[in-house]
Amino acid sequence: MISGIQLIQHLSDAVDSLAADGRWQRYKVTILPGEQGDWRVARFRISPEEAILDAIRAYYEEHDRYIVPGNYTGLWREGREPPVMSDTPHEILDHLPLFEHAHGHVLIHGLGLGMAACGVLASPFVNHVTVVEIEQDVIDLVGGQLLRRYPDRLDIVHDDCRDRVLKNDDYWNLIWHDLWDDLDPENIEEMHALQERYAPHCGDQACWSLAPMIARMKKEGLLAS
Numbered sequence: 001m002i003s004g005i006q007l008i009q010h011l012s013d014a015v016d017s018l019a020a021d022g023r024w025q026r027y028k029v030t031i032l033p034g035e036q037g038d039w040r041v042a043r044f045r046i047s048p049e050e051a052i053l054d055a056i057r058a059y060y061e062e063h064d065r066y067i068v069p070g071n072y073t074g075l076w077r078e079g080r081e082p083p084v085m086s087d088t089p090h091e092i093l094d095h096l097p098l099f100e101h102a103h104g105h106v107l108i109h110g111l112g113l114g115m116a117a118c119g120v121l122a123s124p125f126v127n128h129v130t131v132v133e134i135e136q137d138v139i140d141l142v143g144g145q146l147l148r149r150y151p152d153r154l155d156i157v158h159d160d161c162r163d164r165v166l167k168n169d170d171y172w173n174l175i176w177h178d179l180w181d182d183l184d185p186e187n188i189e190e191m192h193a194l195q196e197r198y199a200p201h202c203g204d205q206a207c208w209s210l211a212p213m214i215a216r217m218k219k220e221g222l223l224a225s
Contacts (some may be wrong), residue, residue, distance in 0.1 A: 012052060014100050019068040024092035027099065028118045029073050031145055037137035038078035041113065048099075065183075068148045075113050075138075077181075084181050090191040094208060095119055102126050104173030107202070109161040109194070111138050112144045116176060121150050130155045130172070132164060134179075162196065166201060175205035184211050 033041050046054070048069045055066040067088050076081030085091060095116055103125040108116050111133035120126050129150075133139050136158050143156045161179070177194050180187045191207040198205055 002051055006083060007106045008200055012055075014055060014064075016018075016068075017183075018066070018089050019070070020091070021093075024089045027087070027092045027095070027115060027122075029036075029071060029087045029113045029115050029118065031113055031142055033073075038075050038143035039135065040078075040143060041073060041139045042076065043071060045072055047071075057086070073113060080181075085115070087115055088111060091115075092119075094212070097206065098174075098176050099123065101204070102174050104203075106130070107132070107172040108178065109176065109199075110208075111135075111156065111177040112143055112178065114142050117146060117154060118149075118180060121153055122183075127154075128153050130157060132157045132159050132161045133161045136157075162190075162197075170201050171203075172201065173203045175202045175209070178208040180209065183213055185213055188213065190215065 025207055031041055033043060035041075046067050046069050051067055051069045054111060058066040059066060069089075072086050073087055074086035076083045092115065098116060099119040099122070102123055104127055106120050106126055106129045106133045108120070108129060109129050111117070117131050120129050120206040131143075131154070133143070133156060139156055146154060147156065161177070161203055175198050177198075179190075179194075188210065191210050195205055195207065
């Protein structure tokens, strides 16, 4: 059995390794703090002590979604903790498949902090990005800053992707669905429904958090391997 001291050292090494992983650092957001309606963007800091406590929590919950010391940006909805999204390491790493495979015309469902949109627009293989966001306050808070950066390559649409009217010839090379606040298996049914709805309109598509949720459910015996 691992001792408490060994566990702390093991987790400390894991946190240091994640901190040194340069893949996520380049995608940290630069959205300015502010408030609009029920939404706010704010900076927050994680101390070394908080990072170790978070790693211990993740260890006993049997996952690796911990955080490393540093300064971050989060998007909060009134009355909800933790933030709806943030530019913490694992949230960014969740998006790496999107950033690495995006090309042509990309459709993103959910604006959030704009991390997905900015990460995609950083690619020279992406011509244009359309973001569909249901919350006008989020568009006002975050979207204006992004549109000033990418006036020719970005459109932001105020709509609900679940029932947005699509034309027969609407087509995107890649669609990224990112509507959900949490890693919750109850979201899987809606994820599959969205993928089915948009399948005729894209070359490829994916949902934030779907793959790790399915992997965890298989590990726990909730799904057949």
